[in-house]
Amino acid sequence: MNRQERRAAAKQSQRVAPQDLEAVKRSLEAAKRGKLLFDLGRYAEALECFNAFDRINPNVAALYQTRGLCLQRLDRFAEAQADFERSIALNPREAETHKNLGALHSRLGRIEQALASLDRALELRPNFSAALDEKARALWTLQLRGEALVVFRQSLAIDPDNADTTRNVALLLLELGRHAEALESFNAAVKLDPESAALYQMRGVCLQEAGRFEEAQVDYERSIALDSSLAETHNNLGALHSRLDRMEQALASIDRALELRPDFASALSNKAVALSRLQLLDEAFAAFHRSLALDPNDARTIWNLALLQLLTGDFARGWSGREARWNVSSLGHADRGFSQPLWRGDQPIEGKTILLHADEGLGDAIQFARYVPMVAALGARVILEVHSPIRQILAGITGVANCIGRPSANLPAFDLHCPLGALPLAFGTRLDTIPFAERYLAAPPAACVKAWQDRLDDRLEDQLGPRNRLRVGLVWSGNPDHKNDHNRSMALRTLAPLLDCDVQFVSLQKGVRDQDRAFLGERPDIIDLTDQIKDFTDTAALVSCLDLVISVDTSVVHLAGALGAPVWTMLPFTPDWRWLLNRNDSAWYSSMRLFRQPSSGDWASVVDSVRHELEGLVAAAR
Template sequence: MNHAQATTTLEAVLAANPRDGGAWSMLGHLLRRAGKLEGAIACHRRGLEVAPANAGIWSNLGNALVEAGRFDEALTAHAEALRLEPDTPAFLFNNAVALRKAGRFKDTLAMIERAATGGTATPELRWAELRWERALARLQIGDYVHGFADYEARRGLASYHGRPPSERAWNGSPLDGRALLLFTEQGFGDAILAARYVPLVKARGGRVLYECHPELRRVLSGLDVDAVLQPGSPPPAFDVEASQMSLPGLFGTTLASVPPPVGLTIPEASRRKAAHRLGAPEPGTLRVGIVWSGRVTFADNGRRATSLARFLRFAEVPGVRLYSLQKGPPEAELADSGVAGSLVTPLGPDLDDFADTAAMLEQLDLVIMTDSSVAHLAGSLGTPVWNLVQHVPYWVYGFSGDRTPWYPTMRLFRQGPDQDWEPVFARAADALRDEVRRRTGR
């Protein structure tokens, strides 16, 4: 039964019996899956009017509230579900997810421990899901030793789309001439992040077969590998294999031992294109790149991204010229805004791959953006980048402070627990005025 059919069926059930709390909650679940969060929340609350002791409805309400970013209400709902049914595995897991997304990592780890050791809870709850949540919490607080061990649990998740685990997994030991298939997973930014480990892999003394997205092929062409493969294509013969995103764990990375970013390759053709498009720098003016959204298909993009309109306040700062590096569907906001070519120079149409983007970044003074693969690219280049990040961001940015050991030239501007972008952009605008004064004396 598809979404529309299921919705129609539930609406008929509720028309016949508006006091069916379970049907209300099932409708709320369908609305949440469709991204209609306010309707979902209202349906779950309607269900609780007639079935206030139904722990499942409380937990479903908590899940919808988490997705809506209403964390205090969500945690209250999950606590009520556990008061009614203290040992139900799904409710323990849902509460742990809510705690992590609210940034309460100590409580998250305690809830995961409770779920893992809570009597009847353990057999019913998938261990991979628990370990994955524990990995994210541990990495966020900088516990890389234990976090990267748990990070391997991702390969047991139903949502995992990379190569399945095999008996030929590499353990990081010397290769002694063996062929290692280093396969890619996750997004462009993850591939750039992990590329810093390729020289360390090569030093293990083997042949490296490196999967690389076509969009990254030119900018990562300087890596010392023995073959570059198209992701998803049948690989040549190999002896052992590893995911690129497993490399931090395989090399025992800690906060104090993060390797420097990989050196990138910028072809001269891309540099010529950038020089022609940007022209000569204007004395006394900062050229500032902007990006307001990552890949729209990324599940958490709605929380980490924002709109072009917020970035236009930077055009108000004297001595600043804005250049859009945005790609994908959000690029249309620039054409719709009426400021393309006047307040913001659109570079997106000139960017055919990440090598072209790198060439543009090389010519800019600063990039201000919400988190996406361009942040990893700019950080690897050494271009100053101000990354405006959500309350609980990607784990490489930790949970406090304005710096990350992964990218020395990156400055972080963080949302508070209220997840409000306004104060983040206000701080960034003030910092930009200071930066203009520092660099130009204006």
């Protein structure tokens, strides 16, 4: 029993008859026992004691506050609220009670009422760190992350050693994608609470999101060593193994998570992804459906299932499910917030202006730009907004009235909009109705092609004499920031067996990595003019000077395919959805051949197959 309660009880005892003093003493003992039981978590017994005190000592504000907390722990929320409000009526200047009432409103989803109570608590006690924490959590619930972060930091300025607040700052920064700052806060939280398994788990997530996979694994394993009963940690470790293509370890960790929590929807979803990558398709579909039965609105699971449906040619379901990408925060697909309506393919657009805007990577924009002539054919005026490196080359597509760079600060007026990636859904595309598979990009201007032809000829004559061999473009790695880069890219050295073929190789590789730069320097027989490439119009012109392009899955293969240029694409064992399974041609580009890994990570077999085919091409050319 605290000092305020004892003072109130003493005043009350002065008003009772001497023969009732024994009852007052018993009530005080009941209050002491109630507080002890409350601290032990024995809330039902504590409540009986508080009720006994209240019968002898009514109108003690502190009692109603404490009993309100007890009722809240027992999930008797209406009674808890009544006690908090009674306490405030008796003592309206007690900041603690306003904070407790605000926390209760917040728990019940009444955020506006919560903020009003918490603001009153902070008026009474401006440096009340617990109230600041509650306010920050309420703002976070409203998705006001920036404001929540400011309030959390105000709380930390008052109580810098609060591990819970430090952890919440770290989690909020992680949610905002500010990984470096989040990691600093996680490190501070771990120092404050070094034996917290949950903290190591969450820091592992941060490290994983930042691409620091080995450190993430160490944190997950440390978390498991501290508390092996946390299913979430086993699930996260499994997802990390899966991302690094360690499927046996991935499934072992995820199955352990499911042993601990059989109804763990996220673990089932991660298991489905791992099974997909092993091409155990029936098992993968079953795991996805079990996960969605438990959590039917999980956007990431819907999206991953859609990718598997598209990979297996089920476009009818896949396009629709793929739209869940807008609700998967880690994919970075932010809603543009246009006031104009979204075009879904079912509204007439004749005479209207429509904005078609790139919503994914460069290759995706090139792939889906094939739908622009179809939109224009419906009578619409098309504004195309795409990334600056591809703006000039895509501006020449039939039906484009105005092509602008993305993002544009001053968009022209338009009536409707549609992301490029949603156009296959809008047109109900099926595997046998993919449009413009032959070509849909016009060749670059003749002057541009000639300029590149001259550059290439000059370099070849300087080094090797007149042209007498096939010219083959090479790309061996993609964007290092792509989440699947470790699977779809390779080191240039891996292509060494191919480089002895009797052809002239020309590098199309932009952004050569450090590990490849030295090897490229050892191979002066690979012509490298990429420092003169300004945008994809230059790349397209250089491709037009070649006999063949050989590349991993990057935007260059989309460019070559859209130009109708011969292109051989080297794919990982389980490729991106657009390349489907078990075929060596592309449904999207008729000039493309596909070379697939026979097992996960086996680039050597791919290079051997490409070398064999290339040698045959050389023999035929002779």
